Amino acid sequence: MKFIPTKIPDVIMIEPTVFGDHRGFFMETWQRKTSAENGIDYDFVQDNHSKSTQGILRGLHYQIEQTQGKLVRVVEGSVYDVAVDLRKSSPTFGESVGLELSAENKKMLWVPPGFAHGFYVMSETAEFVYKCTDYYAPEHERSLLWNDEKLKIDWPLVNGENPILSDKDAVAPALANAETFA
Numbered sequence: 249m250k251f252i253p254t255k256i257p258d259v260i261m262i263e264p265t266v267f268g269d270h271r272g273f274f275m276e277t278w279q280r281k282t283s284a285e286n287g288i289d290y291d292f293v294q295d296n297h298s299k300s301t302q303g304i305l306r307g308l309h310y311q312i313e314q315t316q317g318k319l320v321r322v323v324e325g326s327v328y329d330v331a332v333d334l335r336k337s338s339p340t341f342g343e344s345v346g347l348e349l350s351a352e353n354k355k356m357l358w359v360p361p362g363f364a365h366g367f368y369v370m371s372e373t374a375e376f377v378y379k380c381t382d383y384y385a386p387e388h389e390r391s392l393l394w395n396d397e398k399l400k401i402d403w404p405l406v407n408g409e410n411p412i413l414s415d416k417d418a419v420a421p422a423l424a425n426a427e428t429f430a
């Protein structure tokens with residue numbers, strides 16, 4: 249398993265070692281010891297799985313208390329995955345990391361606490377799986393506007409069409425009006 253810091257070093261891309269043979273493949277997707285040695289020293293308490301169709305954008309989400317770190321990956325299809333730094337004290341506040349995660353490339357992304365997270369579905373359908381370091385807490389959940397110009401996120405929109413959003417994500421505040429972290 250390779251742990252590769254991104255341009256925001258706390259956001260880490262993980263490339264699993266894939267063992268292919270005549271039966272298919274095997275890979276480890278998380279291991280406490282190697283994760284801790286590579287800066288992901290957290291206990292995970294919840295695993296989630298969602299399925300979406302092409303053009304869906306889920307995000308950008310975060311919790312202001314019970315802040316969640318998320319270890320995310322795709323088990324079917326492909327998405328463009330984004331993490332936005334919402335830590336005011338960070339030199340990369342407001343900046344983001346975006347990359348394609350797919351069932352084919354098997355990459356994973358570590359999104360630390362203090363970041364908003366979202367993804368856009370590029371394939372016909374995509375199944376998204378992730379581990380969280382704290383429990384879902386709807387009262388603390390916040391959404392950040394996916395296309396806030398200040399964020400400068402280059403979403404790879406299929407046919408240039410606007411994504412399909414949940415009602416809450418469609419009315420999310422821009423960064424200037426969003427709750428952030430110290």
Ligand SMILES: Cc1cn([C@H]2C[C@H](O)[C@@H](COP(=O)(O)OP(=O)(O)O[C@H]3O[C@@H](C)C(=O)[C@@H](O)[C@H]3O)O2)c(=O)[nH]c1=O
Nearest residue numbers: 296298306307308309310316318365366367383384414
């Ligand atoms: C996230 C979540 C949702 N739910 C419920 C609430 C709601 O009825 C239904 C769908 O919830 P949402 O619309 O918030 O689902 P979704 O838009 O997929 O939310 C997720 O988006 C991605 C980008 C993230 O980073 C996640 O942390 C999470 O916020 O599932 C849970 O029961 N537990 C959970 O952990």
